[in-house]
Amino acid sequence: MAKTNPGRFFEDYQVGQVIDHAVPRTVGAGERALYHALYPARHALYSSDEFARGCGLPESPLDDLAAFHVVFGKTVPDVSLNAVANLGYAEGRWLRPVYAGDTLRSSSEVIGLKQNSNGKTGVVYVRTRGMNQRDEVVLDYVRWVMVRKSNPDAPAPDTVVPDLKKVLSVDDLVIPEGLDFSNYDFTLAGEPHRWGDYEVGETIDHVDGVTVEEAEHMMATRLWQNTAKVHFDATFRPDGQRLIYGGHVISMARALSFNGLANAQMIVGLNGGAHANPCFSGLTVKAWSEVLDKAKTNAPGVGAIRLRLVATRGGAPFALKGEDGKYLPDVLLDLDYWALMPI
Amino acid sequence: MAKTNPGRFFEDYQVGQVIDHAVPRTVGAGERALYHALYPARHALYSSDEFARGCGLPESPLDDLAAFHVVFGKTVPDVSLNAVANLGYAEGRWLRPVYAGDTLRSSSEVIGLKQNSNGKTGVVYVRTRGMNQRDEVVLDYVRWVMVRKSNPDAPAPDTVVPDLKKVLSVDDLVIPEGLDFSNYDFTLAGEPHRWGDYEVGETIDHVDGVTVEEAEHMMATRLWQNTAKVHFDATFRPDGQRLIYGGHVISMARALSFNGLANAQMIVGLNGGAHANPCFSGLTVKAWSEVLDKAKTNAPGVGAIRLRLVATRGGAPFALKGEDGKYLPDVLLDLDYWALMPI
Amino acid sequence: MAKTNPGRFFEDYQVGQVIDHAVPRTVGAGERALYHALYPARHALYSSDEFARGCGLPESPLDDLAAFHVVFGKTVPDVSLNAVANLGYAEGRWLRPVYAGDTLRSSSEVIGLKQNSNGKTGVVYVRTRGMNQRDEVVLDYVRWVMVRKSNPDAPAPDTVVPDLKKVLSVDDLVIPEGLDFSNYDFTLAGEPHRWGDYEVGETIDHVDGVTVEEAEHMMATRLWQNTAKVHFDATFRPDGQRLIYGGHVISMARALSFNGLANAQMIVGLNGGAHANPCFSGLTVKAWSEVLDKAKTNAPGVGAIRLRLVATRGGAPFALKGEDGKYLPDVLLDLDYWALMPI
Structure with missing residues (x-):
């Protein structure tokens, strides 16, 4: 056998x-550092234990x-x-x-x-x-x-x-115990925009781009102990390319979204997501977001914001689908999630 | 001077x-995470502190x-x-x-x-x-x-x-103090095959392959503070290639061997090893194993298994040497080691 | 807006x-391990908690x-x-x-x-x-x-x-509290050369070279949360190259300087520095140093040494500027710093 x-x-x-x-x-500390090395992650709550404590958590998760x-x-x-x-x-x-x-x-x-x-x-x-x-x-x-x-x-x-459910309602979301944005430090967080500053329908071009290398996405995928052959083995596909784990694109896009959404600190809900086109090494990933919804929560100072996060390989921001209803070739990811933000 | x-x-x-x-x-935690990022390592005892404690160790080594x-x-x-x-x-x-x-x-x-x-x-x-x-x-x-x-x-x-000694005997091996596989969790470990399920002479093709990148093997070799110039300096060899540290191939092959030997948890003996052919960036490393010997130990539930671990650059599994007695060109590594496995 | x-x-x-x-x-531990993976760093005080304790510090910084x-x-x-x-x-x-x-x-x-x-x-x-x-x-x-x-x-x-100040004087330097090189272990540190063995004007070719990969410098730059686009985005420059963060070259050169300056343990002063020419992936970084000054300190067994650290892309050691007073094309970095060394 x-x-x-x-x-x-x-x-x-x-x-x-x-x-x-x-x-x-x-x-532990190793996975945390590697996450920061692999993605341009800058959300303060995940970067600083002190900042996390200022938000009512015991340390940075x-x-x-x-x-x-x-x-x-x-x-x-x-x-x-x-x-x-x-x-x-x-x-x-x-x-x-x-x-x-x-x-x-x-x-x-x-x-x-x-x-x-x-x-x-x-x-x-x-x-x-x-x-x-x-x-x-x-x-x-x-x-x-x-x-x-x-x-x-x-x-x-x-x-x-x-x-x-097509979309989780705010009542479905679980706010981490103790989370409190009442004394949120916008200067340390990197941007002044609070929950009240975002409008449903607003779109944000996150501007920055990161070119992806084989070594990076393979290290990430191994770190998460994802065993799908197509991510590691250049002999697996006829064209010799390694397909990048979709989660690598999600993390890259989310990290890029710091620039414009620095205060969308914690992700609490995933409504849906599509890996619209495959991503390969050598592509430069960019990202844009759209505000889909907003809701208040019971936690002090904490608002919920529903966002569409789109990763592209450099296409024009805000273009998602063609007239045929299909994703444009430049779109890599279309993700719909809820995040928590200081009100 | x-x-x-x-x-x-x-x-x-x-x-x-x-x-x-x-x-x-x-x-510490950083080396552990990097090891998991550099190799597709999945042996549970090294991945989970809880699993290691279930095997009688204080935490994951x-x-x-x-x-x-x-x-x-x-x-x-x-x-x-x-x-x-x-x-x-x-x-x-x-x-x-x-x-x-x-x-x-x-x-x-x-x-x-x-x-x-x-x-x-x-x-x-x-x-x-x-x-x-x-x-x-x-x-x-x-x-x-x-x-x-x-x-x-x-x-x-x-x-x-x-x-x-050509081969260490089971009496030469040192079982870590406290190691106990009596309550070993095969589901969490990833495979049902116990020591008794392996036969001497049995061969296992580990199926998966990983293509190696320059950045990965150089990071690994630096992490171990190995200073051999030939691993880092593209100007060192006339062909501009960097020779991959042999230990990188060992770790890659061992990690690949999870698929079929997930319960060969701890390495306790190294009988011998040959770096049969050099490994360079761009090659896809695969691995196969052969069961060379088996022995019981005094530790509760713990058996010893002697394995040949062969890394190849994609050649047919189970082919090792040519008629001339020399390693085939596709063979990168031939390692002979003892591991511990739940009985 | x-x-x-x-x-x-x-x-x-x-x-x-x-x-x-x-x-x-x-x-924490993750950044420390990644630093050792990205650079061939071997200075013992930063590698071993035990060694750091032997030098009067609570652990390895x-x-x-x-x-x-x-x-x-x-x-x-x-x-x-x-x-x-x-x-x-x-x-x-x-x-x-x-x-x-x-x-x-x-x-x-x-x-x-x-x-x-x-x-x-x-x-x-x-x-x-x-x-x-x-x-x-x-x-x-x-x-x-x-x-x-x-x-x-x-x-x-x-x-x-x-x-x-063109140059910090030794009185400007702050010696870490408790630092004591009286019982410094030269064997574990890797070289026998003490402060007294270096002469002002002496030059040292650090011999080793490291070829730099895109994945490495991008991981480093992200780890330090440096957001300059030119380091990550291959579409940013017309030639498609990513400019390597100057600090990556500094760390690479400093790590290479272990070979000849293994006992220049702690950096305490930066007098000046120029990124003489841009560094790109594929170049092989080498380094040489010149002793610019020496001074005693009040800490037990601790001397200060002022060093010029030059990174090159393989040019002849000790050549810095042309007849026109400009840096030679092969020079990447010219750094002037103070380090602490056992007397």
């Missing part, structure tokens, strides 16, 4: 199945997206090793900050299955939870991927498509 | 000479190979700066795990000398010990290298070739 | 103006240049985002070591302004202070940059050129 992991195929999933993913991970990548990476061997495409995200919530010394693990439940009409592939929906060493859920989200069948003759399962 | 280190030449060594190597090094690289790196300015080739390893033993906050230093004793018949080079055998801040030996191993003579007319020393 | 930071232009500065820079930063880069990086969005050139440094002093867990922030005072005769640019002089979480100044230095005017018709300010 082969001892290596062939990954699961479409016919290996059943609705209700729970998969406990392998390789728990203790995170691991970047929310780093926590996401760690939880996500664990799911790859079980969920997307034979995936053809990562189709979408929904109902993502950050429930608890991750601090240095925490150990994360992941578990996924299959919540939907739909075989494609070609009979060769199907869509698998999973709800993934990331837990810390106290079994507290730190993060959960739904993801759906298109997965190959190993045996094309395997019977199609009953179609179950989960009913997912 | 020149103040820079010219390195030692063959005639500078005497049997019995002890060299205390410079630049002690405190390791530094990867055994990282400890090896740190100890090894210190020897380079004194042993292999003028080396023509790294010829072999023997009798390597990991005696004690290295934890965050430990400070490592190295010392080598010259245990053999043999001038080559050309009169221009000779073989130097050293036994190197790595010590922590409590003067406990954490690692020792024998290495032999071919070193240039500075003065071809220097007299040949008496030939002393140490009598080295 | 655009929410992104356009940077300041020449007419936006006034003498006496104080700018508190954004994004405080907690440093963050490399002095890493502290400089963190403090410097924060000034970029406010001082040099629209800079045409970084013209010089003076009166740099390290006042207190930075330890893991410290949080750094920066503040700059405009101390001089001089519009250029072309009316399009001007020189801005700032004194920058880096502070830790206890509001102790850890570092201060003067820097002057040439900055574009946004409006060429803006009136020229009164010219104020600060009176800066």
Whole structure:
């Protein structure tokens, strides 16, 4: 019997199945520094323990997206090793900050299955939870991927498509315990713009760009223990290119969004996201944002802002889709998330 | 007098000479994260403090190979700066795990000398010990290298070739104090295969491949404070290529071997190793293993497994040497080591 | 109103103006490991907590240049985002070591302004202070940059050129509290040469070279949260090259200077520095030093040595300027600093 992991195929999933993913991970000062080395991350709450304490937290947490990548990476061997495409995200919530010394693990439940009409592939929906060493859920989200069948003759399962929220409401969001922006230091944070200064519909060109190198995205992807071959192996694709992990583009775009959204400190909700076009080494990633919604929260001084974050490979800002309704070729990422901002 | 280190030449060594190597090094959370960023390392005992505690250790140690690289790196300015080739390893033993906050230093004793018949080079055998801040030996191993003579007319020393064990027996191995695999969590570790599931003679193709970039291997080699010029300086070789530190290939292959050997958790013995062919940036490293031996240990639930680990640049798995008895051109590394596995 | 930071232009500065820079930063084990991965850093006091304790410090501090880069990086969005050139440094002093867990922030005072005769640019002089979480100044230095005017018709300010010391005297230097080289371990430090072994006028070729990769300098520059576009964005320059942050060259040269100056442990003064020619990926950086001065200090066993550190892209050592008084094309950096060395 082969001892290596062939990954699961479409016919290996059943609705209700729970998969406990392998390789728990203790995170700390090293992951934090590497995150700052890999992305131009400058949000003060994740850069300075003192700033985080000034916001009511015990210290600076691991970047929310780093926590996401760690939880996500664990799911790859079980969920997307034979995936053809990562189709979408929904109902993502950050429930608890991750601090240095925490150990994360992941578990996924299959919540939907739909075989494609070609009979060769199907869509698998999973709800993934990331837990810390106290079994507290730190993060959960739904993801759906298109997965190959190993045996094309395997019977199609009953179609179950989960009913997912298009957008989380502010009441779905969990504000980290103790978070308080009443004495927020805008000077140290880097920009004067508060929640009240942003208007729904407003767009922001984040101006800066970062050219991506192979060594960088591979180091990032390994750091999150994401095992998808296509990110590491130049012999995997006929054109010799390595496909950059979509999460690398998310983190790059989010870091670039500091310039204009320096006070969108914590990410608490992920409404959806599409990796519109593949990203490869040598491209220069730029980003723009659009304010989609705003809401007050019960936490002192804390407002919620819903943002569209778009990563491009240098196209004109604010252009997203063509007349055919499809993403423009320059668009890499279209992400819809909730962040917390001082009111 | 020149103040820079010219390195030692063959005639500078005497049997019995002890060299205390410079630049002690405190390791910690940063080295651990970098190890995970540079290699696709997933062995749970080195990834999770919680998992390590479940195996009877106080926390997750530094990867055994990282400890090896740190100890090894210190020897380079004194042993292999003028080396023509790294010829072999023997009798390597990991005696004690290295934890965050430990400070490592190295010392080598010259245990053999043999001038080559050309009169221009000779073989130097050293036994190197790595010590922590409590003067406990954490690692020792024998290495032999071919070193240039500075003065071809220097007299040949008496030939002393140490009598080295071809293979460590299980009684030579030191099991870390407290190690206990009785309650080993195979789900979190990533694979169900236990010691009893492996047969002597069995071969495993680890399937995955990683393409190596210049920035990655140079960062690794610097991190271990290995000063061999050929790894960093594109002007050093006529072809402009940088030779990748052999230890980088070892770590890459070991990390790749997770897929099929996820439960070969701790490395405790190094029987031998050959860097069969040089590795350069742009190559895609793959790996396969062969089970060479198995033995029980006295530690609860802990078995020992002796493995051949072969790194290739993409050649067919399980092919090692040609009819002429020489390593095939695609073979980069042939390593023989003992690991510990749950029974 | 655009929410992104356009940077300041020449007419936006006034003498006496104080700018508190954004994004405080907690440093630790991760930054330390990354510093060792990015540069061939081997000075024992920064590598080993035990060695640092043997020199009277509580533990190994963050490399002095890493502290400089963190403090410097924060000034970029406010001082040099629209800079045409970084013209010089003076009166740099390290006042207190930075330890893991410290949080750094920066503040700059405009101390001089001089519009250029072309009316399009001007020189801005700032004194920058880096502070830790206890509001102790850890570092201060003067820097002057040439900055574009946004409006060429803006009136020229009164010219104020600060009176800066060409060289700090030994009395200007601050020796870290408790530093004691009486029991300095030259073997562990890596070289036997003490303060008394160096002569004013002596030159040292540091021999080794390191070829620089894009991924490395970009990771370094991001780690210091330096936001200057030209370092990251391949589309910024017409030739598609990314200009390497000058501080990356400083750290590379300083690390290379270990070979011959292993005992020049702590940097305490920066008299001046010029980035003589731009550095790009693919170049191989080499370094040489010249002893400019020596002085005793009041600390036990501690001498001060003033060094010229020159980074080249492989030119002949010890050649600095041509007959025209200009830096030779191969010279990348000419730095004048004070270090502390065992007597």
